[in-house]
Amino acid sequence: MAATMNDVAQRAGVSVKTVSNVVNGYPHIRESTRARVLAAIEELDYQLNVAARNLRTGxxxxxxxxxxxxxxxxxxxxxxxxxxxxxxxxxxxxxxxxxxxxxxxxxxxxxxxxxxxxxxxxxxxxxxxxxxxxxxxxxxxxxxxxxxxxxxxxxxxMQNVEGARAATEHLLGLGRRRVAVVGVHPGEVVGSAGLRLRGYREAIEAAGLPFDERLLGEAGLWHRSTGAAAAAHLLDSGAEPDAIFAMNDAMALGVLHELQVRGVRVPDDVAVIGFDAVDEGEYSNPSLSTVDPxxxxxxxxxxxxxxxxxxxxxxxxxxxxxxxxxxxxxxxxxxxx
Structure with a gap:
């Protein structure tokens, strides 16, 4: 016969009400209790009658x-x-x-x-x-x-301003002085681009360095391709960055690709840091420094x-x-x- 909620309660050593709270997603339950109930459900192959629950609970x-x-x-x-x-x-x-x-x-x-x-x-x-x-x-x-x-x-x-500032400070702390930023949306204030640009600028100015608009790499959508294109523009424009902060990891991976295609050594010639801590960055070559948000x-x-x-x-x-x-x-x- 199919297992019942009573069977689950007996196996887990809890009340039927506790089992009901777990299966209905009630948040205020000890994790150890939730784990026991879920284990009992799996052991007994308890099948929740979803239609009945929905009618009962709304x-x-x-x-x-x-x-x-x-x-x-x-x-x-x-x-x-x-x-x-x-x-x-x-x-x-x-x-x-x-x-x-x-x-x-x-x-x-x-x-x-x-x-x-x-x-x-x-x-x-x-x-x-x-x-x-x-x-x-x-x-x-x-x-x-x-x-x-x-x-x-x-x-x-997430702490966009603070994270971007910390990323830029990391590069500055390595002795880099021509730190570029990729992913800029001109005029944006409250979105990710605006907030992260603010953090970048705070770090640059706190270090006593001039804010150089030639080091701003614009990018509409934050993809690998736009990161590569922004890096190419920075290099071709004569901005001469010795480090690049990409506002997300997808663009940072595109930046790495463009630098490698051009024979620019990373991090010897140009250091690169991203933002997001996506899994792919751990396995890029070289592995990508990043902000884990x-x-x-x-x-x-x-x-x-x-x-x-x-x-x-x-x-x-x-x-x-x-x-x-x-x-x-x-x-x-x-x-x-």
Whole structure:
């Protein structure tokens, strides 16, 4: 006969209510207890009657994750981290790709698919200042990314300014004095490019060096190809950089490629550091120094906050803005063997 919830409770040594809390993704459960219940479920091959649970609780057990572009390594790896964090809480993740298009981001907020999920993790790029009212939604939602909105909604993000400053300081600390930056969006202030340029500029000026606009490498989309093109422009323009900070790892990998094609030695002639700590950078040649922005912490915190909202029937949840911890990963693209 099929295992029941009572069977799982007896095997795990907990109450039926605790088993129910685990399978319904209730957040306030000790991890050791959750692990025992999940182990018992696996041992007994307990099959949750999802249809019955949904009717009883009004929940689907599914959350949505809306990201700009899964072809970028950071977002792909963030999605993986979110899936793992959600799985640990008994939640399934439905992934949507917006392409950074405003109409798609609006559809994410109001489209028909919303009734399929219990809540939304949302990383908007097209929405920004003036769109605050659009985020006044009647379902659980946690924002990700750099677009800064009022504190009326949970928001988990990274320390863009501080991380970029630390990356630039790392290069300056190695004795580099012609530090270029790749990924600039002219005129941007609140997005990733604007914030990371601010951190770069703070480090340059704190070191007593002039801010040289010839060392700014513009790039629209942050891909490998745009990183390579920006590096080529810097080298051909006579800017003579002795180090390059790329605002994400995809562009940094493109920078490495362009330097190697031209016979420029890394890090002897030009040191390179990226931002994001994607897996590919550990295996590039040379391995890529980078800013680890706390991707797993971002995923785990965002899922936890969303689960708290979903479980908050009394309406006592207070929105939070959380900045993940970051660290510099020193590898061979800046520090030779």
């Amino acid at each position: 929940r689907t057990g599914i959350i949505a994750l809306a990201l700009p572009e899964l072809s970028l390594p950071y977002f792909a790896e963030l999605a993986d981290s979110v899936i793992q964090a959600a799985d640990a809480m008994g939640l399934t993740v439905l992934i949507e790709q917006t392409g950074s298009r405003r109409e798609r981001e609006l559809e994410v907020l109001s489209g028909a698919r919303r009734h399929l999920t219990d809540g939304l993790l949302f990383s908007p790029l097209a929405l920004g200042a003036g769109d605050e009212a659009l985020l006044d939604v009647d379902f659980p939602m946690v924002l990700l990314g750099e677009r800064l909105f009022p504190d009326a909604v949970d928001h988990v993000t 706390g991707r797993e912490q971002i995923a785990e915190t965002a899922v936890r906050l969303l689960a708290e909202q979903i479980a908050d029937k009394a309406g006592t949840h207070r929105p939070q803005r959380v900045y993940a911890d970051f660290r510099i990963l020193e590898r061979r693209s800046t520090v030779p063997a």
